[in-house]
Amino acid sequence: MLNSGVVINEFGLPSNPAEDDGPRILGATLAITILALITYSTRLYVRLVMVRNVGLDDYFMSFAMAMCVAGQGVIWGSIVYGAGRHMGDIPLEHLPTGLKLNFISQPIYLIAICVTKLAVGATLLRIASTKFYRHLILGIMGFMSFYTIGCFFTVVLQCTDIRALWDQSIPQNCWSQSTLKGLSYTNVTLNILTDLLLALVIPIPMLWHLNVNRRTRFSLIFALSLGAFACAAAFIKVGFLVNYGKTGDWLWDSRDISIWTVMECNTGIIAGSLPALRPLFKKILGTSLGYGKASSGGGKITGSGYFRQDTLQSKSRTKSVLKSKSANDDTSSERAFNFYELNDTKNHTTGTAVEKFPAQTGPTSFFAVDARSSDESIDKLPAAASGPSRGTTPGITKTTTTTVDYISREV
Known part of the structure; x- marks a missing residue:
């Protein structure tokens, strides 16, 4: 038609x-x-x-x-x-x-x-x-x-x-x-x-x-x-x-x-x-994490990068978080995603002390720039005593909650 x-x-x-x-x-x-x-x-x-x-x-x-x-x-x-x-x-x-x-x-x-x-x-x-x-x-x-x-x-x-x-x-x-x-x-x-x-x-x-x-x-x-x-x-x-x-x-x-x-x-x-x-x-435009800057000391943030914060509450927690950030974790979707868009950097420093982080071979590294916030609690600690008897004296158990600020740098 x-x-x-x-x-x-x-x-x-x-x-x-x-x-x-x-x-x-x-x-x-x-x-x-x-x-x-x-x-x-x-x-x-x-x-x-x-x-x-x-x-x-x-x-x-x-x-x-x-x-x-x-x-x-x-x-x-x-x-x-x-x-x-x-x-x-x-x-x-x-x-x-x-x-x-x-x-x-x-x-x-x-x-x-x-x-x-x-x-x-x-x-x-x-x-x-x-x-x-x-x-x-x-x-x-x-x-x-x-x-x-x-x-x-x-x-x-x-x-x-x-x-x-x-x-x-x-x-x-x-x-x-x-x-x-x-x-x-x-x-x-x-x-x-x-x-x-x-x-x-x-x-x-x-x-x-x-x-x-x-x-x-x-x-x-x-x-x-x-x-x-x-x-x-x-x-x-x-x-x-x-x-x-x-x-x-x-x-x-x-x-x-x-x-x-x-x-x-x-x-x-x-x-x-x-x-x-x-x-x-x-x-x-920046990211949802905001802009941050990192310096070599003092916990101040001076270098450009993308800033975010994690709280690590124990030694085992610290290890598990660092493991999830490590490039050796081949099943990590975050590693796969970071590799999708970032370059390789390997330096790891803290603000008040140098901390040994696992070496990364992947595309991103995390810069710990501050460690702060701790609390103390009173507990009974064993104390050595001279003589036949042993007793206990009040002591302090220090439990530290460490907040690690780090920067994931992008090229």
Whole structure:
């Protein structure tokens, strides 16, 4: 069924010169791609300059961003050659190029969306605190890779000669529209499912038990949950797949599908990059812990850093807390999280006396800068007596509650 105002021209193609959505396609896709590129570039600065800790998630995200930039170039070219217009309004010499570029953009964004999710999965692996979550995330990443490869082959093998999609001189021997739509719906459904898993279902319970302060926990959950916007874009795209290709007006029917495909991919890049920007946000805005400064003595705080306080009430308590801060505790989610964003420092000092802390090889060190507050209680202590009898004399048992202020320095 043709839209109102659309007629069939002398070549048998839909036509309505008053309708041209090319500028809308270019404006929407270019804006979100530039925003994603800015976010990605900032992420790269944090990882290379501030943190100096580049991981697998950064490589995945770099590849996804490169694919999105390439895809944006292809979309721009397809607009020049007719995308967003009715096929009857496109010069016949431009039509094959426009159709070819429209086809090329499909596998580009298919791969880019998958790699973006692999980057998010690799980010979650950095802070996964149990084997269950690590295995679950790796399983989802493997599944995404497998079905994306399958979708790629369905796209490039849908015709005996793929050139038939843009060259009318080649005999059409392609899968039916119903088959292609079924495959498209399957791909979108799996994308929505994996978006929900990586944006909400896995991060919320996993980060909820992460051994970091509450504001940090909520900021991470919020940043990763922005991936749900990619899920929303996939939902919206489903509505435009229903009428795609019904009248053979391919470059007109694909306009909204192209917009929301680009939105889905670049929104995923933005959401997946935000957690990596925490060190930059801390440097600019401070943290929930506040700013502190440490000096070499006197319990005063003079050096820049992020300040927080723990109270250690016994020798055994002291050991257990220090053990939890130690880099040797490979199962510590706090160590995993600190390694995610901080550099290695190894100095440990106290304000009034030097205390031997366990050497750390991990990314953060804790500077004890003050020890204070003690109380005393009267007790009976055994005393040596000269002569045959032994007695007891009043004495003092000193129980010390030590408050250790320390600074976790960030590069």
